[in-house]
Amino acid sequence: MSEAAELEIMAPEAAAIPVRDEDERLNRAFIEAIEAAIADEDQPKLSELAANLHEADTGDLLETLDAEERAAFIRLLGNDFDYTALTETDEAVRLQVLEDLPNEVIAEGLGDLDSDDAVYILEDLDEEDQAAILEELPYADRAQLKKALDYPEESAGRRMQSEFIAVAPFWTVGQTIDYMREARDLPDDFYEIYVVDPTFKLLGSVHLDKILRTKRDRKVTSIMSERLDAVEATEDQEEVARRFERYNLVSSAVVDENDRLVGVLTVDDIVDVIQEEAEEDLRALAGVGDEEISDSVMTIARSRFVWLVVNLGTAVLASVVIALFDETIEAMVALAVLMPIVASMGGNAGTQTMTVAVRGIATQELSARNMVRVLNREVLVSMLNGVALAFLIGITAWIWFQSPGLGVVIGAAIIINMLFAGLSGLLIPIILDKFNVDPAIASSVFVTTVTDVVGFFAFLGIAALWFGLPF
Amino acid sequence: MSEAAELEIMAPEAAAIPVRDEDERLNRAFIEAIEAAIADEDQPKLSELAANLHEADTGDLLETLDAEERAAFIRLLGNDFDYTALTETDEAVRLQVLEDLPNEVIAEGLGDLDSDDAVYILEDLDEEDQAAILEELPYADRAQLKKALDYPEESAGRRMQSEFIAVAPFWTVGQTIDYMREARDLPDDFYEIYVVDPTFKLLGSVHLDKILRTKRDRKVTSIMSERLDAVEATEDQEEVARRFERYNLVSSAVVDENDRLVGVLTVDDIVDVIQEEAEEDLRALAGVGDEEISDSVMTIARSRFVWLVVNLGTAVLASVVIALFDETIEAMVALAVLMPIVASMGGNAGTQTMTVAVRGIATQELSARNMVRVLNREVLVSMLNGVALAFLIGITAWIWFQSPGLGVVIGAAIIINMLFAGLSGLLIPIILDKFNVDPAIASSVFVTTVTDVVGFFAFLGIAALWFGLPF
Numbered sequence: 001m002s003e004a005a006e007l008e009i010m011a012p013e014a015a016a017i018p019v020r021d022e023d024e025r026l027n028r029a030f031i032e033a034i035e036a037a038i039a040d041e042d043q044p045k046l047s048e049l050a051a052n053l054h055e056a057d058t059g060d061l062l063e064t065l066d067a068e069e070r071a072a073f074i075r076l077l078g079n080d081f082d083y084t085a086l087t088e089t090d091e092a093v094r095l096q097v098l099e100d101l102p103n104e105v106i107a108e109g110l111g112d113l114d115s116d117d118a119v120y121i122l123e124d125l126d127e128e129d130q131a132a133i134l135e136e137l138p139y140a141d142r143a144q145l146k147k148a149l150d151y152p153e154e155s156a157g158r159r160m161q162s163e164f165i166a167v168a169p170f171w172t173v174g175q176t177i178d179y180m181r182e183a184r185d186l187p188d189d190f191y192e193i194y195v196v197d198p199t200f201k202l203l204g205s206v207h208l209d210k211i212l213r214t215k216r217d218r219k220v221t222s223i224m225s226e227r228l229d230a231v232e233a234t235e236d237q238e239e240v241a242r243r244f245e246r247y248n249l250v251s252s253a254v255v256d257e258n259d260r261l262v263g264v265l266t267v268d269d270i271v272d273v274i275q276e277e278a279e280e281d282l283r284a285l286a287g288v289g290d291e292e293i294s295d296s297v298m299t300i301a302r303s304r305f306v307w308l309v310v311n312l313g314t315a316v317l318a319s320v321v322i323a324l325f326d327e328t329i330e331a332m333v334a335l336a337v338l339m340p341i342v343a344s345m346g347g348n349a350g351t352q353t354m355t356v357a358v359r360g361i362a363t364q365e366l367s368a369r370n371m372v373r374v375l376n377r378e379v380l381v382s383m384l385n386g387v388a389l390a391f392l393i394g395i396t397a398w399i400w401f402q403s404p405g406l407g408v409v410i411g412a413a414i415i416i417n418m419l420f421a422g423l424s425g426l427l428i429p430i431i432l433d434k435f436n437v438d439p440a441i442a443s444s445v446f447v448t449t450v451t452d453v454v455g456f457f458a459f460l461g462i463a464a465l466w467f468g469l470p471f
Numbered sequence: 472m473s474e475a476a477e478l479e480i481m482a483p484e485a486a487a488i489p490v491r492d493e494d495e496r497l498n499r500a501f502i503e504a505i506e507a508a509i510a511d512e513d514q515p516k517l518s519e520l521a522a523n524l525h526e527a528d529t530g531d532l533l534e535t536l537d538a539e540e541r542a543a544f545i546r547l548l549g550n551d552f553d554y555t556a557l558t559e560t561d562e563a564v565r566l567q568v569l570e571d572l573p574n575e576v577i578a579e580g581l582g583d584l585d586s587d588d589a590v591y592i593l594e595d596l597d598e599e600d601q602a603a604i605l606e607e608l609p610y611a612d613r614a615q616l617k618k619a620l621d622y623p624e625e626s627a628g629r630r631m632q633s634e635f636i637a638v639a640p641f642w643t644v645g646q647t648i649d650y651m652r653e654a655r656d657l658p659d660d661f662y663e664i665y666v667v668d669p670t671f672k673l674l675g676s677v678h679l680d681k682i683l684r685t686k687r688d689r690k691v692t693s694i695m696s697e698r699l700d701a702v703e704a705t706e707d708q709e710e711v712a713r714r715f716e717r718y719n720l721v722s723s724a725v726v727d728e729n730d731r732l733v734g735v736l737t738v739d740d741i742v743d744v745i746q747e748e749a750e751e752d753l754r755a756l757a758g759v760g761d762e763e764i765s766d767s768v769m770t771i772a773r774s775r776f777v778w779l780v781v782n783l784g785t786a787v788l789a790s791v792v793i794a795l796f797d798e799t800i801e802a803m804v805a806l807a808v809l810m811p812i813v814a815s816m817g818g819n820a821g822t823q824t825m826t827v828a829v830r831g832i833a834t835q836e837l838s839a840r841n842m843v844r845v846l847n848r849e850v851l852v853s854m855l856n857g858v859a860l861a862f863l864i865g866i867t868a869w870i871w872f873q874s875p876g877l878g879v880v881i882g883a884a885i886i887i888n889m890l891f892a893g894l895s896g897l898l899i900p901i902i903l904d905k906f907n908v909d910p911a912i913a914s915s916v917f918v919t920t921v922t923d924v925v926g927f928f929a930f931l932g933i934a935a936l937w938f939g940l941p942f
Contacts, residue, residue, distance in 0.1 A: 023835075024710065024713065024714070024835070025835055025838055028840075031840075054718055056717045056718050056719070063836075064840055064841075088717075090836075177683055180680075180683045180684050181683070181684055181685065181686060186680075186684070189678065189680060189721075190680050191662060191679075191680075191721070207660065208662075208679040208680060208683060209651075209657075209660060209661050209662075209679060211683065212648055212651045212652070212679060212682065212683065213651050213652055213657070214652065215652060239495065242495065243495070244742070245742055245743070245746065246527045246559075247525055247527050248527070248739035248742075249739075250660075250662065250721060250738065250739070267721060267738050267739075267742070268719035268720075268721070268738075270742075271715070271716055271719075271738070271741075271742060271745060272716070274742060274745060274746055275716065275745055275746070275749055278746050278749035278750050278753070279749050279830060281753060282749070282752060282753040282756070282826060282830065283826060283827075283830075285753070285757070286756070286822050286823055286825075286826035287819060287822070287823055288823045288826055288827055291827065292836075293827075293831050293836045293837060293841065293845060294841075297848050297851045297852055297855070298855075300848070300852050301851070301852045301855040301856050304820070304823050304852065304856060305855075305856050305859060305860075307819065307823065308816060308819055308820060308823075308856060308860060309860075309863070311815065311816070311819045312812070312816065312860065312863065312864065314815070315811060315812040315815040315816065316812065316867065318811055318812075318815070319808050319809055319811060319812055322807060322808045322811070323808045326804045326805075326807070326808060327804075329800070329804050329807050330801065330804045333797045333798075333800050333801045333807075334797075336793060336797070336800050336804075336807035336810075337790050337793045337794045337797060338790055339807075339811075340786060340789055340790060340793070340810075340811060340814065340923070340927075341783070341786040341787065341789075341790055343811065344782065344785070344786040344789070344923075345779060345782070345783065345786065348758060348778070348779055348782045349775070349779060351757050351758070352757055352758055352759045352775050352778065352779075354757075355753060355754060355757035355759055356754075356759055356762065356764075359750060359753065359754075360764050364494075364495065364496055365534075365561075365763075365764045366764060367496055369499075369502070369535055370535075370764065374764060377768050377771070380768045380772075381768055381771050381772045381775065384768070384769075384772040384776075385772050385775060385776050385779060388776060389776075389779060389780075389783065392780070392783065393783065396787065448815075452811070452815075456811075
């Protein structure tokens, strides 16, 4: 074969397609090449394009493909498909893919994974499918996964991997290194090893860098860290995430109720939790659940509807307050024109304070110790901004309706409502938290109720008194 | 000495105080013990209590103490104070502490830190203080920190540590391990080492676990990973964080424009960035800047005021729309009672969609490819929820005001406003993003404007037409 001909064969045009464009989104040309290969059932081509992708890229790719293409993609890739990719997709996509694949194929795919990834994929399936897939697994894997699935949802036990390296306290650094060189079923990535007694009770941990920096003949116990902030398997993932974040952890031992080592949590799982938790507050405050871009219309409509109906209650309550003053408004229609301003300013100010309070509670920066200081500050901020806004809006109302009295009335109402906004924005989340209600979910309904009711009542009430109008 | 007497001396009551209570907040008794030791200028006592704290605990403790106590705490602890703790406090607390300490004391404290921590502490100071502190540092440290500070704010270069382990490509695993056992100035924690050519051009990286699992005589190049997704020093930290998150990285090499290794980013720095970025969206949507629990009244009032004034514009615009229909309202005051419901339902629905869209854009889950699908879905969700709400509210209005016509009018207005809410909630963030405006900051003003204006206009306009009222 001539060199030129060989080159032609060796350099298929596709090999050069970058996976991501400069915005780090999946490259359009790459997606099209994948889709073409799927359409042509071109197995070698698809393997060439996708077999060596990082699981995260494969995950994004799956999200991008159409539902039918996903199944074909996995089928064509065969053993080249890394099931870890399913941990990197939306829940909706993952469930759809799992639905389309035969249970024995899934079981085979899961067999190669670290236990935390396998659990992640299995946990959202319904019990029946879960059982059917577990049935296909070898006994040891099945027992391990079942045990992890027995821990509560969103607990450390669900997120941990059961693969870890544990050595006896009398081992030397050299023995430990030799063991790692020989052992087969090691976890994919690990950052520390653990020292346990014969009952697997955790004695300490040793970072890999410490092992590497220590002479072979030293005992592992001499370099192990005994500061045992081990995570309990039943602990909530949010608490664990906070600890990882606070203490800059990269991995942590997980122990059962008898202090026995049962698994390891690594920061990559925790990073997802940290982001989810920060995002959960954002979504909760806006009244959207954990919906995902790929969820169905009905799922989304239903979950959002609940929130809208709750808010409808608030809105109707505000209307009832307005209705108390219907004769006042009839006598002076300018009040109807201006009243939304009072409510809306209060609502915005309340949301500002509430957002800070909700995050302060979540990150524990807001505590009993600084509450009085923060409360004083909120009152001052509300007064300052209230007076400034009252001035601005008062002048506007005066000029617009040629009525200095109206300016005074709306100014006074604004100051009152801003004060209530600041107080309720801070106190409502704190009170909800005291009663163990998630402040992110419930606060904004209460805060808007306060600012709407107080806003309309103060404005229309003061106006009725000031102008001697009927009500 | 009798055994009992010895025990008495050996067991000071304070030694047993746990640092955190069961809610993982700093323990009140612990804080009080610290404060007492500061008040008594009791140096040994304070060291006993605080010298071995984790830097994160010391950071939280500093935030909790009063301003005067902080300086005394650091002065009394002396060399036992770990300046890394300053990376774990609010910016306001950090600046106050640095203000109160003499520059040469700060310089001495920074000398022991990894470069990323030192940069983190220095970067918020004004140029003059920065220069004064750098002046006090030994030449090598000064040059290193200056170089890092020259990188743009929020870039990888600012977050990286300049301490790393780099070996030549011809080294064996054994040589590398021996080198690590001997070397002195190693970074505090590291997870991989790097292979560089004589010009320090990055050739590859090797995870520590791989070194430990490999026989001593193998070349490092044979186990190094060449998948070089090294971060550029000028890259924005948010982009870098996304990459860490996507690819589950624990550390990454940082290179300059010539591909030469200049530093290492570790996941603990990136975790903070990930949380900050998710929280930034939340704060931006609510119109609060990056204020912190410890900020002053004026700082907070000012930053929130801007947002309130912008929203005042929106509110006034809504009032102008209402004013167009003042005669309509005068003729039928029930309209004034009901109109906030229409605006408020639209506002809530718009916020829901907008929140999902803003996060979808930030996490790149919402892209050109799935936009049409998401748009169709939003329209459907809006219509479904719009019709359901219209029904609920229509019936309510009918019964309340004994007017079926009013029920029809408000129902129609709700459906229209919900549709506009869904469309604007999705499209406004997308359009802002296209024009490189941060959708989190600007979206909600525009969306509320749309839902207020459309809500009032649709409701009052349809009412005027339906009932033949003046306008």
